[in-house]
Amino acid sequence: MDGGVLDECEANADVLLSDTMDQYRTFQMCERLLHSPAKLANQLLFQIPPHRQAMLIERYYAFDDAFIREILGKKLSKGTKKDLDDISTKTGVTLKSCRRQFDNFKRVFKVVEELKGPLVENIRQHFLLSDKLARDYAAIVFFANNRFETGKKKLQYLTFQDFAFCAGQLINNWTVGAFDNMVEDMDVDLDKEFLQELKELKVLITDKDLLDQHKSLVCTALRGKAKAFTEMEANFKNLSRNLVNIATKLTNTKDVRDFFIDLVEKVIVKLQ
Structure with a gap:
C-alpha cells in the first residue's frame, strides 16, 4: 500500500484486505491436504497450479536449523512436544512454527519407518519434497530412530548440516539397507x-x-x-x-x- 502498487492495479485497501483474508481461509482449508501432499495434486476444490503446489509443499515442510538442532536425536514423542515452549524461547522460533515443524517430523517418521526401499526415495515419493529436503528429513528420521546424543555442550559447535552429512554416510554404509536394499527399516536401523x-x-x-x-x-x-x-x-x-x-x-x-x-x-x- 505504501509503495503505490494498489494504485497501479486500480485496487483499494478494502479489496486487498478481502483478498488477503480469502488466502488465509483457503490455506486453513487446504492445510490438511499438506499432511498427505499427494492428495493436494488430486483434489478438485482448489485450483492451484503444479508449480505453486510444489512451492507450498516445500515451504510447509521447511524447518529452522536452530529448531531441529535442539530436538535432533530426541524421541518424537509427547514428552518432547511438551518442551516446545522452552525451545521456542531459546531459538526465537514462534511456538506455532515449532509445533508445525515437530508435527511434520513426526508425520514423516511414522509414514516411512516401516517402508521397504531407500529412505530418501520413500520420503521424496510420499511427501513430494525436493532431493535436498528429503535428505534432511532422512537424517532427522535416522537420528530419531537411533537416539544419538547431540545435545551435550561439547557437541554444540556442530550444526544440523554437519550431523545430516554424517547421517548420509551412516545410512549409505552402516545400515541394513547398505547390504540389502529391499528390507524393512533398511535405512533406519544400523546393521547388527x-x-x-x-x-x-x-x-x-x-x-x-x-x-x-x-x-x-x-x-x-x-x-x-x-x-x-x-x-x-x-x-x-x-x-x-x-x-x-x-x-x-x-x-x-x-x-x-x-x-x-x-x-x-x-x-x-x-x-x-
Whole structure:
C-alpha cells in the first residue's frame, strides 16, 4: 500500500484486505491436504497450479536449523512436544512454527519407518519434497530412530548440516539397507552383523605390522586431501587405537548413542 502498487492495479485497501483474508481461509482449508501432499495434486476444490503446489509443499515442510538442532536425536514423542515452549524461547522460533515443524517430523517418521526401499526415495515419493529436503528429513528420521546424543555442550559447535552429512554416510554404509536394499527399516536401523564384525578390527592395534600397513594405506589415500593430515599422521597410532576402541563397542546401545561424543572426545580433540 505504501509503495503505490494498489494504485497501479486500480485496487483499494478494502479489496486487498478481502483478498488477503480469502488466502488465509483457503490455506486453513487446504492445510490438511499438506499432511498427505499427494492428495493436494488430486483434489478438485482448489485450483492451484503444479508449480505453486510444489512451492507450498516445500515451504510447509521447511524447518529452522536452530529448531531441529535442539530436538535432533530426541524421541518424537509427547514428552518432547511438551518442551516446545522452552525451545521456542531459546531459538526465537514462534511456538506455532515449532509445533508445525515437530508435527511434520513426526508425520514423516511414522509414514516411512516401516517402508521397504531407500529412505530418501520413500520420503521424496510420499511427501513430494525436493532431493535436498528429503535428505534432511532422512537424517532427522535416522537420528530419531537411533537416539544419538547431540545435545551435550561439547557437541554444540556442530550444526544440523554437519550431523545430516554424517547421517548420509551412516545410512549409505552402516545400515541394513547398505547390504540389502529391499528390507524393512533398511535405512533406519544400523546393521547388527556389521557392528559385530567391527570387533575384528582389534587386530589393527595388537599387530604392529598390520598397524604400520594400515597407516601407510590411510596416509597414501588422504595425503593432500585432509586439512589435518599432518596432525593425523603424527598421531596416527593413538587415533587408530581410539577409533578401533569406539568401533568395537558399537554393539552396545549406549555406546551407539554416545557415538558422536566419543568421536569428539577421542578423535577430533586429538587433532586440534
